[in-house]
Amino acid sequence: MRKVSIGKQDYESLIKSGCFYVDKTYFIKEWWESQDDVTLITRPRRFGKTLNMSMLECFFSNKYAGRSDLFEGLSIWNDEKYRQLQGTYPVIFISFASVKETKLENAKYRICSLVSEIYEANRYLLKGDLLSDNEKEQFVNVKANMNSIGVVDAIKLLAGYMERYYGKKVIILIDEYDTPLQEAYVGGYWNDMVGFIRSFFNSTFKTNPYLDRAIMTGITRVSKESIFSDLNNLNVITTTNDEYNTSFGFTENEVFAALDEAGLSEKKDDVKLWYDGFTFGKHKDIYNPWSITNYLDKKEFKTYWADTSSNSLVGKLIQRGSPKIKKAMEKLLNGEYITVGIDEQIVFDQLDNDEDAIWSLLLASGYLKVDSMDICVSTGEQKYELSLTNLEVRVMFQKLIKGWFGRTNGASDEFVDALLNGDIKAMNYYMNKIALATFSYFDVGNRPSEYIEPERFYHGFVLGLMVGQREDYAIKSNRESGFGRYDIIMLPCNIENKRLPAIVIEFKVHDSDEEKSLADTVAVAHKQIEEKRYDEEILALGIEKERIRHYGFAFEGKKVLIG
Template sequence: MEKVISIGKQIGKQNFASLRENHYFFVDKSHFIKDWWENGDEITLITRPRRFGKTLNMSMLDCFFSNKYAARGDLFEGLGVWKEEKYRELQGKYPVIFLSFAAVKADQLSEAKIQIKQQIARVYEENRYLLDGDLLSGNEKKAYNEVNLHMGDAEAAAALNNMSMYLARYYGRRVIILLDEYDTPMQEAYVHGYWAEFTTFVRSLFNATFKTNPYLERAMMTGITRVSKESIFSDLNNLRVVTTSDLYADCFGFTEKEVFASLDEFGMGDKKDVVKQWYDGFIFGGHRDIYNPWSITNYLKEKKLRPYWADTSSNGLVGKLIRTASPEIKEYMEDLLNGQAVTVNFDEQMVFEQLDYNENVIWSLLLASGYLKAEEVEYRGITLKPWYQLRITNLETVSMFDDMFSGWFEASEAGYSSFVKALMQGDLEAMNYYMNKVSLATFSHFDVGGETNESLEPERFYHGFVLGLMAERAECYQIRSNRESGFGRYDVMMIPKNREKDPAIIIEFKVCSRVKKETLEDAVQEALKQIVDKKYDAELVALGVPQERIRHYGFAFAGKNVLIGAE
């Protein structure tokens, strides 16, 4: 690892040249240049979670290969790649086209296309010297000047291919194309409902830029998710996709050795254990101790444990998908919050259009986004389908899930925090008042579009309620839930971590039976009876909870109406 040069200056800068010129904090990842070049892949796609050093590495590739930096070998002096004469001679030798789709975020298709065309037009503006002299024909000059944000889709699709031809003709070398955050507009297209039309446009652009481009030397794309080949890469047979494998595993993020050396450099060597708990946990192939660089650099600067990485995104899509997911998905989330691993089967390729009907796609999104880590992958059956053993990545991502689940109930009209306070105080009247407000305000949030079976609503709400409760009271309670599918009964046991201070709470949920014409009052009594029949008290007493500190509550549901009783 390169020596930390400056402690007091800016951290988290993504422009390689500026970072090196100003002696900002930097961990040497220049071996990525050598690794990529020697692998020889024509087109490479690397996916990593957000804020994981992708943009900085792409900027580093630009500074190394681009002939615009031909006289800037000083940017690499002292770095690993500069030790080999072969690479010192390679620096600054290629024409490079460097684009980013990070800012392509639009509510509608037309705006998304304009924003991409704007990025392409910027490349043309940066290279207007090509119009000088007789390098381009009259028709080519005319076409060049017509490249702008209002050009047609066909012109936009061909524009980077044409620019590659112009640059190759001018410099006598084929071009390198770098595309950062390629998938940002894909997620926006899904969220805002123009996915199908948008992928048609992008597929044409990628085909012309990367497949039918004889002027292309190499290309690199980075992003968070691996969008399925069928969606936008169907024409690219020369694409090398790198997700969670060993390839380039230590080129993005910080290794434990790099983190510990940085902590020592900053005089914080005694914080290694707690930093590992908070920010370690990312796994790529056989590399198991990869740290999130955004969180580490901010911790070095602020010297405080905070969810720096988790705070850099709204997590809106992930939150919506979990909130409206089936009870089974929510049960898995309960297990994950309890520190357990879950084993699930899914395809790492992200098929956005399947999110509406194939719930397992959510695991691909959670893994690619860095919220979960794959501790093991087992290939089962004749077809060797991958089964992933997943776990929440680290304490920082636990805090992100906590905020997400408690946020489901934070609407001012819901009164969820008031309900939790009443529950802790044993105030039955207030519990009834606030729980009815909560159910009325939030039942629809857990609804899955297209289903109208009212009997499913309490179950969806129940699982959301348990996740919210786990997020709200995790510091004081171990929360266990038990689901009796098909019987309309679900229970929650809240086991206090401080047996002498806090009460133990048992909650039995019961859905009123329409067949039996059961009333809310009848259902409450049935729920309370279930608590006694299951002998939960004996289990709690065995755990050291005094009998007099065990509370029983029966929750009865009839539609969105709730009645709570106590014994």
């Protein structure tokens, strides 16, 4: 097995080291022959975007002229036309991966620093009479601390100088174009950053007569109206497009060949369960390269890809989301799919108000996959069936949700133990402890007019506590049984295991107009379980009546009573 290098994103270094590499050089030909002026390709993080951009630089840049050693034996080198093309263009390559600042001023400074580094690398342009005195002064004034207005035109100006020097228009590569925008949303300076990036891209791509062609990569397709409103020469390739559908990520054949090479052929089914599931266009069975290379190196099944990010934005959106979003997440964690509308043009400042925008972001980020898509003939509306991508993502979400209850100092685990053991006193103690510690951390309605929403909130909250029980229990909620729809039923996965009870839970928010106390509310919950005959589904499975436990949860703000 070739040595597996973890995290190496520089193409030249990877090839020279002889480390494990999956040939993606056909991407060069596919992109070049598209003849598109500006191409934007979105893929989830850690999917080889930076490595492919580095590969493009090594192939086209005249800095690498004559470097046949970087491509011999790879698919692109079989074509004589492309052998002649290698190393013949001036190339500007910039990555925004490091622009992760909490303040606008710092983000702009970081971008200015990146541009100034590119200028430093091209100081040979100052020699001789190529540039006028004014141009030379402008050149040396491109610094990290320059005015942000000056950096807007800096890439276009540099492209002009390079075209004059080489007699050939320039290729521009921008990697992780959307990182500053995502950080701006999290940091609360979205609108200001959008205006700055829009001007930068307009100058670099739209009004740049020195540009031959360009390519950008990122995770999301940020709305055209936000930053690309002036670019009518832009071809956008998202995860639902067929173009370049195998250029990023590993295909199943590539993964299985690597497992054979590593002597891990017997692990193919497990690797597929953990890391398969990404879909680009019509091509299914795409694997994320980060997890595969880590597995080849460490030979352990872990959440490698999911753990490369704090997942803070995803957690924030779900945690603060409506009960509908929490219910959808419950379905996804149960291995089911959700049907939603998707708008691939993501507007970050709409994420707090537009639920479809949240699912669009999760799809673009790789947490969800498209199972199918249907178009309504009368309206043209597209509806997508989405599910969690694979086991790695499911485990990540389970960790994420469990982490929300970490501040309870173990009370959540104690509560679940009490629930399974039928210890009502302990259940009440630990649930109230959890409520005091965490309910202010979530969105809880307290007004009488919000009767339904709090009930759904508490429902979702308790479901979150049950995440760790999915190995022993099938957890269902809001399903029909008997003459109504129960809130939660926990069914033992192994029905023959007599130690595991079946559990029915009904939630009620205290209604002071109808009930004198929380105890009365608990009684209402039990009455509903009996009258609606929620046990029917459980009894039909052959579980004895005496193994079924009923719990009524009564809530009033942060106060809880379980009976």
